[in-house]
Amino acid sequence: MATIYDIAKLCKVSTDTVSRALNGSDHPINPQTREKILNIAKELNYRPNTIARSLASGKTRTIALLIPTITNDFYTQIAEAMEDGLTNAGYITYLCNTRRSIVKETEYINDIITRRVDGVIFSPTRVKPEDNLQNQKNIEDLLKYGVQVVAFGSRFSDISQVSVDTYKGAYEAIRYLISLGHRKIGFLDGLLAGTSKNRRKGYLDALKSEGIVHDERFILDGDLTLESGYKNARRLLKLPDAPTAIFAVNNLMAVGVLKAARDLGIDVPKRLSVIGFDDSILSELIEPSLTVVKQPLVDMGIIAKELLLDQLNGNHAFKTIKLEPALLKRNSCYYAY
Amino acid sequence: MATIYDIAKLCKVSTDTVSRALNGSDHPINPQTREKILNIAKELNYRPNTIARSLASGKTRTIALLIPTITNDFYTQIAEAMEDGLTNAGYITYLCNTRRSIVKETEYINDIITRRVDGVIFSPTRVKPEDNLQNQKNIEDLLKYGVQVVAFGSRFSDISQVSVDTYKGAYEAIRYLISLGHRKIGFLDGLLAGTSKNRRKGYLDALKSEGIVHDERFILDGDLTLESGYKNARRLLKLPDAPTAIFAVNNLMAVGVLKAARDLGIDVPKRLSVIGFDDSILSELIEPSLTVVKQPLVDMGIIAKELLLDQLNGNHAFKTIKLEPALLKRNSCYYAY
DNA sequence: CTGAAAGCGCTTACAG
DNA sequence: CTGAAAGCGCTTACAG
Structure with a gap:
């Protein structure tokens, strides 16, 4: 050559x-x-020869995109928005798919350092609460070696991050249900450290704001799969004084709720109102179409990219940007009977 | 450092x-x-320092994954299967999302060469028929600079490739409909150069095999979106002698068919049978659940990865591997009335 | 088992 | 506007 x-x-x-x-x-x-x-x-x-250029210049013009999965709209939509902007800025994207394994995340971090990647957009893998510690360690490792980092979805110290006000999203969703007359509202949680806690708090505060005492039996932990939404919804719906509305902290579990209601012959929305979190084509096309709290994914991607580019250009002030979710009303909610 | x-x-x-x-x-x-x-x-x-190592050794241990989009199950499932194996073999994945732009594809090819990527897994972007020429040029460009290439979904000369027998997939689907008594079967095509042609041929041959003369009015071109499936299905269903079954060359268009039938008050599957191509969670959960031709995506990813690794290890014999699709029967098909 | 030396293909202050 | 020189951090036959 x-x-x-x-x-x-x-x-x-x-x-x-x-x-x-x-x-x-x-x-x-x-x-x-x-x-x-x-x-x-x-x-x-x-x-x-970019390799030679990188060695001489000390810059690789590569950024790593570290995400828990690529078979999920949530991440791919963010990823696509980012990748596009990064490519235009002359960077390439090194895809790091952790598959929700904290071990793989840590391996990737090492690889990122070793390959002298300029910056990373970091969506922490968190399955167990203690993963949080390793996430924090991984970020410190990057920082120590001069890699620029922007995180999303979570709160870390000393780095820029973009997140969504999920507390507010849940709060508004529950307020909406209450405004329809619901007072017995189920909450399907997801065992996620971090963001999920905010949704739960939003749920509790919304109830409190209307003077409704929450019922512990109505709060169930799941694992974000459709199956767990299905199973937990069945449990709730079989209670003697079953909830008239259910809020699930993600998309797939809400679909599980719909399925459970269908199997039990409970009409949605007439007899049961359902709200999910995060939109998808499935939420839109399922019968009845799902009312959801929608996060501004494309904006998240673009802003994360902007923050990183900014840092790469020498502006090292940490910024924390919080975006607003929106309640997208469709056909899965109705007045309480 | x-x-x-x-x-x-x-x-x-x-x-x-x-x-x-x-x-x-x-x-x-x-x-x-x-x-x-x-x-x-x-x-x-x-x-x-991997950069220095690469410069000295002449190997970057990087492979590029060039795909038309990452917001589509079809590609992300393949991608995930591949990425995993590649990571285990010590390679990193450079994500090249062309967003179905032949211009972006060409830019990425240049970047791949410039960065001395060891190999690329190539899923050609093809919107217009003439894109095929540029695809071919891009591959030649890679080959000229010693980049190892494996393609999927399509036929090129001089490189290894893995594809699925879509002809057979379509053929079997239509035979199945015929076995249910259908003789008026609509075909929603996708204007894709290449693979789509095979599906169409499978459709025509299946009809011929049963001595059914195909009706040109039943064959409509779309653009793979839900909307185009919806629109074309409406056209078919409003014909005086409307088809009793519709086969769509992809997933989303089949969902569009379901929607059109719903709007026209036509019961699926009692009054209309529907088959799609490619599976997804949506096909599974929509009402009625969709019978589809399912491609072995994970296998495709794994095999493409194996072929590339093989080449990277010095085995430069071209291989063409063709996989079998499977008809996944669910609830959208019934006997012709 | 160890080392001297050349090389990978560029970039970048510095001097002119 | 141009060039000589050093350097980026490794690897790799070759010789010992």
């Missing part, structure tokens, strides 16, 4: 000049020399 | 020895020397 040495020889200039003509440096160059270099480069089918 | 020079100095050995102790080379080393080096490395918090 042709190198700048080959070009230099043919043009009878130094490699320094070739380098400067080719890499868009702002160093002044004689227009004729430049043109000659460019022509020869084209003739030789020259392609710069 | 610590380098092998720092370690060499502290251990009083050459950098050569340090390098060999650290990078798992099979060069024999005195165990005590090795241990000392390893200890000092740990003490200094040494992390190898």
Whole structure:
């Protein structure tokens, strides 16, 4: 493969000049020399060697996208928004799919450092509460080696992050149900450290704001799968004084609720109102279509990218940006009977 | 950051020895020397510089995954299966999301060469028929610069590829409908160059195999969106002698058919049978659940990865592997009335 | 088992 | 506007 040495020889200039003509440096160059270099480069089918460039410059123009899964709309929508902007800014995206394994996350972190990635957008993998500690360690590791970091979805110290006010999302959803006359409202939680706690608090505070005493039996922990939504909904619906509305902290569990109601012959929304968290094509097309709390995923992606680019350009002030979710009303809610 | 020079100095050995102790080379080393080096490395918090290593060795241990979108189960399932295996083999994945833009695809190809990526798994972006030419050019470009390539979903010359027998998938689906008594079967095509042609041929051949003369009015072109499935289904269902079954070449268009039937008050499956192509959680949970032709996505990913790894290890024989789809029967098909 | 030396292909102050 | 020189942090035959 042709190198700048080959070009230099043919043009009878130094490699320094070739380098400067080719890499868009702002160093002044004689227009004729430049043109000659460019022509020869084209003739030789020259392609710069990014590896060599990175070693010499200390920058790889690579950012890592560390996410728990890629088979979930939530992350791919954020990822797509980011990847697009990053590509336009001349960065490439190194995909790190942890598959919700804290071990894989840690391996990736090591790899990111080793490969001298410039920055990382970090969505922590958290299955068990103690994973949080490792997440924190991983971030510190990155920081120690000078890797720029932006996180989302969670709160860490000393780094920029973008998150959504999930407390508010849950609060508004429950207030909406109450406004329809519901007072017995089930809550399907997800065992997630962090964000899920906020949703739960939003739920409790909304009830309190209307003077409703919450019923512990109405709060059930699940694991975010459709099956767990199904199972827990069945449990709630079989109570003698069953809830007339159910709020699930994610998308799939809400679909599980719909399925459980269908199997038990309970009409949604006439006899049971349901609200989920996070939108998807499934929520839109299922019968009845689901009312959901929608997070601004594309905005999250774009903002995370902006924050990172900002840091990469030398602006190292930490910023924490919180976005608002929106209640998307469809056909799964109705007045309490 | 610590380098092998720092370690060499502290251990009083050459950098050569340090390098060999650290990078798992099979060069024999005195165990005590090795241990000392390893200890000092740990003490200094040494992390190898992959960039330098790549430049010296000529290998980046990076593979590019070039796909048309990441917001589609079809690709993310393949991608996840691959990424996993590649990570285990010590490669990282450089995500190239073309967003169905042939221009972006071409830019990525250039970037892949420039970054000295070892290999690429290539799913061509094809919106217009003429994109095919550029796909071919892009592959040739990669090959010229010694990048290993494996493609899927399509047929190219001179490279390994894994694909699914979509002809057979369509053929079997139509035969199944015929076995239920259907003779007027609509076909919603997708304007895709390549694979879609096979599905159409499978459709036509299946009809012919039973001596059914196909009706041109029953074949409609769409663009793979739910909306186009909806629109085209409405057109078919409003014909005086409307089809009693519809086959759509993808997932979303089949859902569009369901929606159209619902709006027109046509019962599925009693009055209309529907089959889609490619499975998804939506197909499974929509009412009625959709019978589909399912492609073995995980297998595709794993095999593509295997083929590439094989090439990367020096085995350059081209292989073309064709997998079988399966008809997944659910509740959207019934006897013709 | 160890080391000296050359090399991978660029960039970048510095001097002119 | 151009060039000489050092450097980025490793690897790898080769010789000993």
